[in-house]
Amino acid sequence: MIDADDLIALVQNYNPKTNAKLIAHAYEYGKRMHEGQFRHSGEPYFSHPVAVAAILTEQQLDDATIITALLHDTIEDTRSTYSEIEKEFGREIADLVDGVTKLTNLQLSSTETKQAENFRKLFMAMSKDLRVILVKLADRLHNMRTIRSMRPDKQVQKARETMDIFAPLAGRMGMQWMREELEDLAFRVLNPEARNSIIRRFITLQRETGDVIQRITADMELELEKAGIKAEVLGRAKKPHSIWRKMEEKKIGFSRLSDIYGFRVIVPTEADCYAALGAVHQRWRAVPGRFKDYISQPKSNGYRSIHTTVSGRDGKRVEIQIRTREMHEVAESGVAAHWSYRDGVRAENPFAVDPAKWISSLTERFDTEEDHDEFLEAVKLEMYTDQVFCFTPKGEVVKLPRGATPLDFAYAIHTRIGDGCVGAKIDGIRVPLWTRLKNGQSVEIMTAEGQRPQVTWIDIVATGRAKTAIRRSLREEDKERFIKLGRELARVAFEHVGRRMTEKALTTAANHLGVHNSTELLARIGSAELTARKVIETLYPDLPQETGDEIDAARAVVGLNPGQTFRRAACCQPVPGERIVGISYRGKGVMIHAIDCPALAEVEEESGRWVDLHWQEGRHPAVHNVSLDLTIANDSGVLGRICTLIGEQRANISDLVFIDRKPDFYRLIVDVELRDIEHLHALMLALEADSDVASISRHRDLERKP
Missing domain, CATH: 1.10.3210.10 (Hypothetical protein af1432)
Incomplete structure (x- = not known):
């Protein structure tokens, strides 16, 4: 100590x-x-x-x-x-x-x-x-x-x-x-075994080739001296973990890994940086795609340097970083360079970043995150990524993390551009939105009025900013759907009790139910957080919620002969409110089909068996079975919430069968007991509005014939 x-x-x-x-x-x-x-x-x-x-x-x-x-x-x-x-x-x-x-x-x-x-x-x-x-x-x-x-x-x-x-x-x-x-x-x-293995390979390589670093350093110093450039050349072998990471990323062995040595060339001025680059490229062949100019386009933490990779002795690749002394100090200390002292005073390094501005740029987009997982994702994206620099058609530079796509580029310009993106061109050529951007590319974003972010975009983008904007837009879009659905459900509920839905009625209900305003009330009804029935009960507590007697299910159909019985066809499952037709069967009574049922084609020539029928006017009991074809997300709690939502719509589940199970989605047939066609539409709207329901349709099984 x-x-x-x-x-x-x-x-x-x-x-x-x-x-x-x-x-x-x-x-x-x-x-x-x-x-x-x-x-x-x-x-x-x-x-x-x-x-x-x-x-x-x-x-x-x-x-x-x-x-x-x-x-x-x-x-x-x-x-x-x-x-x-x-x-x-x-x-x-x-x-x-x-x-x-x-x-x-x-x-x-x-x-x-x-x-x-x-x-x-x-x-x-x-x-x-x-x-x-x-x-x-x-x-x-x-x-x-x-x-x-x-x-x-x-x-x-x-x-x-x-x-x-x-x-x-x-x-x-x-x-x-x-x-x-x-x-x-x-x-x-x-991973001590992997690290020791790399160190052993290094020792073997050094024994076979001698001190490569010293030879390359001497070669570079000689070339720079010939060019009249005063420079300090520092060489080193890369750290074992850095080598291991490259081996893992490229899926190659140590013997095939070429750029395991790194060199820094430190020169007096910025102009010398570019002169040194010219001298290096004149002497050794540059490796295509491995050049980065962080002097003209600095990183957000103040880092400036020219990076290039060249083929050195024996075809071995060598990474070279060229910078001034002041740039080197910032490269070594990063943001900490702001507080560094020299000769008793704080060092005036022109490249040191103001920490307040740096941390502000890092955190500004995280402040809007309400979801913890989204915040953590954004933080890790910011921390783990390197940068690429791309250009707008006007030549403005946009900094993005490596792996970014044209969608990230669009959102980096403006959220409105990102939301309206319908396509992109890279260097004048139309490319898919999932294309990964590279340094120096020019990106043109094409937009269209009315375009909205797609759910699949979440998996395409690489930046926290883009992911946040897409999720926010999707939530707003869902809310609009919920409001529209809620308005329809509320209208039906008001009409059902003989009342007219007005803005004043909705606002009054919202106040009594502790909801911010009528719009939020409709959104909650549409998302099944609140039922339209609850709104009616709040406004009209003394009003009987169900008017009139229920129709006897055995007498639900008009047009049968005395003593004639009927059954609903299993293939089309007609419900009160739909147009129907009866087909008579000897000894089996009448089978009721929906007027558009494909099974009717089989008896099209037997007009004598057709019976003109319609449903009784009035309120039917919820006993009419209907099969729904549902595809839902395979996440914990989703199935339970869907069942709860069906119950909230006063529909009873009589059967549930899984048709297909995938890691991300389930497909299932749910049999529910309903009153009429309005009840069916209200239920399907409520289910369709749920964010975890990918698709819903009425299931009609033509193999289930009488």
């Missing part, structure tokens, strides 16, 4: 004007608070906060962040309090320590709903002061470096959390070196 003087010396290397007294005081205070506490390794616990502070000095961070690192576990693990830290070190440091404490208590790898809410809290903490997450990342880095002293199950849990959350977050903040180290430390725990 380094002592206070050594830590202060590390800070003074980049900030001679540091408040050495305050850092020394924080060191002694933290040491005193953690006295008697030990880590799993047996070391004094305070060695951990000191190591975290030392990691942050490598980022050349301000005094407040270094002191926060020294005190970051005091509120949680010792008798220290927020008030005491505020009294000793000031409000700024107390708020930072409190922020880190709250982050530590978030269970980011818990269940989905809780994880989403905790991610929301994480982003809120970041939006208040990004230095909180810088301390937390350094804390996680030191814990991963010393993870061997933990129980095996705890090691796996922490490694998985690091791989899923902290490493991508460090990358999203532009701290690529930290992302790579966190990934590799987690990889060592989660």
